[in-house]
Amino acid sequence: MPRRAQPPPLRAPVAVPFAALALLLKCLVAAGQEHVLGDELEWYGGGGGHHEHHHRNGASGGSALREALYSLAGLVGKWSSEGVAGTEKGSGEMEVLRRLLKFLGDIEEFYDCIGGIIGYQIMALELLSASKDRKHRPSKHKFVDFHVPSGLNLLEDTEYASQAALWGIEGLPELGEIYPIGGAGDRLGLVDSDTGESLPAALLPYCGRSLLEGLIRDLQAREFLHFKIFGGQCITPIAIMTSSVKNNHEHMIAIFDKLDWFGRGRDNFRLFEQPLVPVVSAEDGKWLISKSLFPVGKPGGHGAIWKLAYDRGIFQWLQRRGRKGATVRQVSNVVAATDLTMMALAGIGLRCNKKLGFASCERRPGATEGVNVLIEKQNLEGLWSYGITCIEYTEFEKYGIPEPTVTGSSQVSYPANTNILYVDLQAVEEVGSRKNASCLPGMVLNLKKAVSYVDHLGFECSAAGGRLECTMQNIADNFVNMYNYRCGKGIESELDTFIVYNERKRVTSSAKRKLKSEDRSLHQTPEGSLLDIMRNAHDLLSRCSIDVPMVKDNSEYLHSGPPFLIFLHPALGPFWDIIQQKFIGGSVSKGSELQIEVAEFLWKDVELDGSLIILADNIMGSTKKNKNGEQILHYGVRCGRCRLQNVKIVNEGINWISPSNVYWKHDVERSESVKIILHGNAEFEAKDVVLKGNHVFEVPDGQRMFIVQDRAGFVVKLEPISEELMESGTWHWKYTVDGAHVKLNMVEL
Template sequence: MALSAQPRSGAPRAARRSCTSARPARCAPVRPPAAADPRHSAAPAATGEPSRAPAPWPQRVQLLASVPAPGDAAAALSAPPSPAASYSTYSSYEDGQVELDGPAETSLEAEAARLQRLLDALRAAGTTEARIALLDAHPCMVQLRASNSLSPLFAALAALPLEQQYAIKALPAIGQGHLLTLAPEDGDWSSPLRKLASSLVRVDTFYDSMGGLVGYQLKSLQLIAAGSGSPEAPTGSPQAPEGSPEAPGSAAGLPSGGEGSPEAPGEVTYHVPPALDLAGEAGRRVGARAAAAGILALPFMAEILPVGGAGDRLGLRDDVTGEALPAAMLPYTGRPMIELLLRDLQAREYLYWRLTGRQLTTPLAVMTSDAKGNHGRVRALLEREGWFGRDPGSFRLFRQPLVPVIASEDGRWLMTAPFKAMMKPGGHGAIWKLMRDEGVFDWLRASGREAALVRQVSNPMAGVDTTLLALAGTGYMQRRAFGFMSCERAVGAAEGMNVLQERRVWKGDGQGGGAWRYEYAITNVEYTEFERLGIADVPADGGGGQSAFPANTNILYVGLDAAAARVDAAVAAGGGEVLPGLIFNLKKKVNYRDALTGADRAVYAGRMECTMQNLADALTTPSDEPLPPAAPGARAGGDGLADALNNGGGGGGGLAARLDTFLVYNMRRKVTSSAKKRREPGSTRIAQTPDGSFYDLLRNGWQLLQRCGMRYVPEVGDVSSYLESGPGFLFLFHPALGPLWDVVAQKVRGGALMDGSELVLEVAEARLVDVTVDGSLLVAADCVMGHREQSEGQSEGQSGQARGQSGHHPAPAAAGLALPRDPEAEARPDAVRGGARAGGRLIYSTDCGRVHMMNVTVQNVGVDWHHPGNCYWRHQVQRHESCRVILHGRSEFEAYDCVISGDQTFEVPDGFRLVVTAGPRGRGLSRRLLPLVGDAPSWEWRYWMDEAGDVRLEFARNAALELFAAGGAGAPAPAADDDAVLDFMI
């Protein structure tokens, strides 16, 4: 399928958007440009006619035109009030009034042209002092100074640093002087002014390449005007040739990675992208090979976590204080979302340690924000949890700036209190420039990292099975610049799609001739852009509900050198190119209390946003000839990773291997099921809600338990029954139990999970063979993956060498999959063992909690499925009875050939092993508590990787501690003389 994106002709022209509203007009009046100057749009004459009705609210829009050529800079700073200019009055401190002149009607296009001239003048001024002098001469600033009631404002303003003075004084010049005209109720002008200035300086600094605050407002107006159906280019600039980055048929964002610029009209075509397909049984072999490559790549990988989202649609509040909480704090399965992401990462590191004996500490770049105290809450969580046993220096927290929310009708910033604008995060696409500005790219590369995985905090599914490892392995093995993890997408779904973008551009030879060149990239197109770009969202098979194009999930692979180079180039180019995929959502209605009027209002408003995935737009691959297209719907397959990439599933002719970008495909619930919004009471619409995400988590659990060979696992149930009476079962486990499903399936074999039962395994080291759970079985270890150590100064490779590391005996692997091993096996220094909350660094080791159960039935009443307080996605449930196994420090629990009935708790102290068997004549239970002697555990799994890339496990007993010798697992051996054996009956 190939769809050409051509501008549509004959579309009706929408009415001009106006800056006029029921609210006071902005200062200062904008002088319309001369009619003879084709570079500028003419502002409509003030006629006194009623304001025109706003155009219908369109979808999210993308910037289509560049800024206009500079006009008369002086016109940006002064213009005589027009005869029809209206006056707007603001209530001020002590009954004073400040009247700001403003035109009766100013088009967004004319206002954008004025801002462009203002921006040119400020850039020409050079120094901060000179720019402040220009702003002081602005008519609005002159008016403000003339008001005696605002003298406290200027007294407080004079005490600010110059950069903050500039940010505040820019507000009247860009039409936002209303933020400064309302006095604080407590009479303190300094504190709120400093806070506003600080936030504005962050915006001004971040958007420096496009002109700071003035450039932010200018771009926002351009986006609003472009999306409103204006008949003119937003700024009156000459029409860019089709095929250039500014043309309607191409994506906005960073400059193309190809050579040169198009010198003649071109075109952009979108194809179904080639992909490495991991879905279904046919993709398991491909997934195993890709995951093996991902394990090899772990020492060279970093992780990037954009966690700064406000999560407004979740409506999350602190249970105690009632404060609004950001999305990162959502208590999914009983833990904050950000903790789940760290558990996934540590599970991959633990798998690497089990295979190689080397401990990795992956650098984490965490983008936060100030929305709902996000930055402070995330940092407080990390500190409270001892950085989850990681070196604090392995984290780099950096804040994305909050940006003002702008009314779509008139371009004014929403004001919620004196000196307070409503501000929200400006989209996760800010992450690339922030990483450059904050030195994060340099920090990661100095840590020896060459690439990174990116995942969002709202999607807990990304770490399932092979997903992240396969993405990392595919990208790193092929040295790709950028990659997407994708899945199936329903036709008409309100989510973006991944496409193969083909751009045909004319490359002149300087002598009147030239040739067509081609640029390719797998990238993302937002669903709101389909119609504008001429993309038909059609079924893959002509009649089904699955789209031909896969879904964008924002699970990304990024080559650090390639990304940093593109961001550097974009900053040098200036404008908005450094912010990929600029959009402005014109459809969203915002409810707020207007500080100027005291009234509750609902207005269409938004902010300029950018999307991190559209960095791929700049990472194009040039070609002299068009690449052969993949067959419609074709995805890579086969047994070999290299073959799959090179052959494109047989239909791509090597297409995938020639690109700098790539795509990996898997079934949806193993890739994404986000928790972004609250489910409405009584609704069965669970998509993108915590309820829906947990539903998919349990469906994954059902599939995994089937792979484990359980003879019976109940269905989760349909959505209605799930919401009304709960799921058919509960199954949760620590990701270090795998994280690969094939590893879990070697640790849990056979058995059954009966209707309405619950199985929770918060352990990494487990062996469950023929265990039947009819009720509730909860196993939790304080130390899941090792011990905590207070000593410092160990190197990364040495710190993983733990006492008792006898289980690392990998079988020979294929040369392409050989894993490096640490030649040293030094004894670990004295360690401080403790619970999961203990301080000190987490050292992956055999000093952890273990559970071994064979031929055991657990019977109890279990979960109270009718309790009104149950919240399953929080794993907040009431139980009538349960069997609890609590493992402290380095301890073990074993149970053989018995039935454990009723409400039971088995708590094993640090350094001990509890063995439970059937009592004499099969009545009751026999417990034997024995000390663990020496450093080695009584049993462990030995990991290795075979030639096919599969991780294999071998169960190994420590002969010195073998309790059940020739008599079989159920026959207790006599205690050794130095054993302290506690025998008793239940």
């Protein structure tokens, strides 16, 4: 059973650090947020005794702050001397107090670089004031300009793109992975169907698995490719920033426990929790509260990851494992690992000793996304600085960034920021270690969206407000290059920052919000991102000389659903040039379904009209226990295998008119299908055969199944795999590097 984190036990009054409590509460009051204490402060400070004390000390005209502090001192004294845990009511009060203390302590600790609780509030008020007055801080530069950054276009310079991706795969033992998945994901409205509990975005069931599982699946596909080319077992260390919102952290631990840490070993993961930060009212800067002692808290943006990773020793942990750089992606972007994009980005970063890289693409009109720019600045001393960075969409008006335009327009169109990054670990560690605001990059107060929260009666409320948010990608602002002179075109190749481009559907398509009945746009919905996956499948298989229907405009989906469902395990490549060598000829008819969950696979001249589902226990290898008793995945050992040659498959397939179909979950009703299930190292082969109707071919571990045609239809033959071939299988794909490409040859054993 998965182990869920248990809430800490209630503490006795003597165990509460009252000196620390007093300091934190004084900071709270000094920041003008005494209303958070609500009835507690009013109850103690409302009597006449303290006012008389004020008069005796000549403080009758004292400020509200001073009065609040006097009341607060009495309140803390009450808690300290009398204790509040003697009764059931007292225990509840102490638990509430403990939670408030933790909330305040986390803010004071995390924002120590800007002055803790008080510094947080000052920064929030400054940004709030600037947003109301439409004023901006005086610039430290006498010249600032933005340009469209140049960089490798993976679609145009295909030879260099392939070489860069190979560098990335070769350098995998020097790479870590960093996932910021602490966001609330409120727009998805995801709830547990059994308990009604709100769930974080990482648990969204998407295409048959959670979004979190999809991240690990993509990474393992790259590790499998490294194994096939270079022969070494590589387990990438993964750092994950979670949060407490919607029990995000506990849910992450539970899913990892349930799935045995994905056969990677618990020591190859580090989960570190992002503190929640107070939400301030857009009207007056006061913290929103759901009830007494309960401030409304939200995660403080993905940009918290750099300081938090430094504070929690994450960078040191990665470097102890021999890692030089890391790739960063968000859990909601389901296409980030498509084809070459991430590995070309990492390959250039590693090979060229860059500090930070962006994967980018064209912008989509109306999308709430930032842009990447080449920034050019001259400071007051006359020095010029250049770097590739990001401007968030909330700052477009401030910097005069226009909306994207139609192709052919003369207006400048900056590329989209996708939050797919390569980072040099030493470089980002240095920024995260700083004791000033620069370790919290791109600080903004986003007031564009209403804040939802639950009030003291349990009702959903909405208010205009926001919280300080740091933007992860704006750490790039710390990596500009300085020159004594103004540089010309092409300066990008010399910079510590860089950018690569690919077409949008291979770089970013997110499942961030629930589709509403009145929606006419599928942008950022699971439905919209599914269609982009299908478009990629069409483009890929078309390159393999396989006839596949076109995916029409998104509006068609609202009326009739997708034209087909095709889900290919990324370990089949993940580079498209590799997948092309495993798929040759044939067709996939409209309304068909194809799911392939095996890496050692051949499709040659297969015609599919209906549903074909291939599932393997050992997709990329098999698990063995390590010295700690953990099941560890070993690539290439006892894989399942499947070859289909000159096969025609015809069945009723998906019932496309069923009202229960949820295509983006891959939860569909089928009338008929052909299902191939490979247990252990089982192998399946079909050649020169027609398979009509509903069939399930289940192959036991250690067996080979052959399907051959006869006059009555087909016959099934089953034979054992010889003992000496149990580990390696009777055939496999051999991967060899040929220049900038990977060539495959089938080896029969």
